[in-house]
Amino acid sequence: MPLGLFGNKFSPKKTPPRRAQSLSNLHLDATESKAEFGLDYGALKVSLGGNQVAFENGLWITETGGGGSSHKEVTRLRKQNQTLHEENNFLKLKIDILLDMLAEQSAVSHFHENEVRQLREAKLGTKKR
Template identity: 30%
Template sequence: MPIFSKKFDIKNIPQRGKRDNSCAQIQEKLDDFHTIQLNLTNKRKLKFVDGTWIVTQQHGDADDITAMRKRLQKLEEENNLNQIKVDVLLDMLTENLAELKILRNK
């Protein structure tokens, strides 16, 4: 009885069947895959071109920009008014503390 039996012999690999080429090859332009577009809203679009995101403007953007500028101006005016109010309150507090210090020294 041999030590190494046939179980260690190299087995033959069966041949592959014929390949079915009945599917049509897809012909797509690679340029379609170089630019990515995202529709964030119906007015805003982003494009990825050459490694950077570019915002594409549409007809509704001008209205949004003017509305945002008006809102910004209103908020800046409100901020200025609040700053003046804080300054007046600090002046009043300083004046009251000075009067209180004078009254305590008497």
């Protein structure tokens, strides 16, 4: 069969030329490009269930509260929680030290009791002779 009859299946069609794009946005100065492309977006704010929070300096800060705690109260509670953890660790350390002291005194007491018992037995043993 001749190729001319059906045409060449594998030759791609030519694409139509593209229309010229507007280059007007390339001629903007810095302030216009910020306004045009949104590079200066400010603080990120989100409102969920009546509570509005803002993302500032890497932290979510509550701006309005619909029954939730304020940022100051949360910060105060975190500081108090940290203080209580430190106090708890200090008290655990004190208990460990007191238990060590008690074990030492108990060992000394048992040693003295055994020594007194041995001396009494030795004294009684010499009297019977």
